[in-house]
Amino acid sequence: MTLPHALSGLGAVAADYDILLCDVWGVIHNGRESWPDACAALTRFNEQGGHVVLISNSPRPSSDVVAQLDRLGVPRDSWKAFVTSGDATRAELAKRAPGPAWVIGPDRDWPLYEGLGLDSAHGAADAAFISVTGPVDDENETPEDYRDRLAAGVARDLELICANPDRVVQRGDRLIYCGGSLADLYESLGGRVTMAGKPFGPIYDLALREAADLLGKPVDRSRVLCIGDGVVTDVLGANRQALDCLFIAQGIHGDAARGSDGRLDPARAAGLLKAETTYARYAMLDLTW
Structure with a gap:
C-alpha cells in the first residue's frame, strides 16, 4: 500500500503546479459556512501566478452556484473559473x-x-x-x-x-x-x-478547457493538481485522468484519517484510498497554505 505524502500545507508544493482543479463542498465549505484557511490558500495560489478552477459535482449550472459561494463567504479572488457537473x-x-x-x-x-x-x-x-x-x-x-x-x-x-x-x-x-x-x-x-460529473471524463474536459483559456496555451497535465475529499469522485477522477491529487482526508470522512496525535496519519488515509482502489500523491486533513 503506497502512502500519500503528508503535506504541511499547499505552499509546500504550489510551485510545482500551474493549475488547481479544486473541489468545493467538503474542501472550501460545508454547505453552511466557508473555511477561511482553505479559501486563503487558494487565493494565495492565484496571487503567486497560479490558476484555481473550481470543479464541483453540484447538479446546477456553475452560473447559478456562484451566488451560493458568495453567500457562504467564499472570496471571488480564491478562484478564477468554475465548472459543475450540471454544466x-x-x-x-x-x-x-x-x-x-x-x-x-x-x-x-x-x-x-x-x-x-x-x-x-x-x-x-x-x-x-x-x-x-x-x-x-x-x-x-x-x-x-x-x-x-x-x-x-x-x-x-x-x-x-x-x-x-x-x-x-x-x-x-x-x-x-x-x-x-x-x-x-x-x-x-x-x-x-x-x-458526466466527477469521476467521469466530461467535467474534466470542461475544466481543462477553462484552464487552457486562463493559461493562454495548452495545459501541461504534469502541472495540474486535483484537490478533493471524495475518494470515488475527486480521487478516482484524478486517477482516471492521470493527474496528481491532494486528498483532503477529513471532509466527509470525519476523523478516520486522524492519528492519536491529532495529525494526519498517512496509513489511515491510504486505507481510505485503498478501499476504493485509488491513490493520491499527497494528503492533508484540511486545506491550508
Missing part, C-alpha cells in the same frame, strides 16, 4: 430533448433544465428517461424511499441521467444523501446510469 450534464440532457424526462430532485435544481426544451413526465409510465439531481427532501429522505419508484423505471428499461455523482456531502455536522446514492440504487436494481 457537463446539460449536454447529455440536450441530446435527449424533448424527452419527456421524469425529473427527481429539489426545486432549487431546476436551473439545470432551463432552455433545454425538455417535456416533463409524471413518472416511469410516460417517461423517455429519468433525470436525477438528488432526493426531493434531502434533509429527511434516504435512497430507500425511492426503491419502488426507481424499480418501475428499471422495469421499463429507462436510462437514468444523474447530474450529481456524489453519494453524500457534509452539510454542517450532518451527511446528506446526493444523486449518486440514488444512481447506485438504480444500478443495483439493474438499471442503466449515465453521469
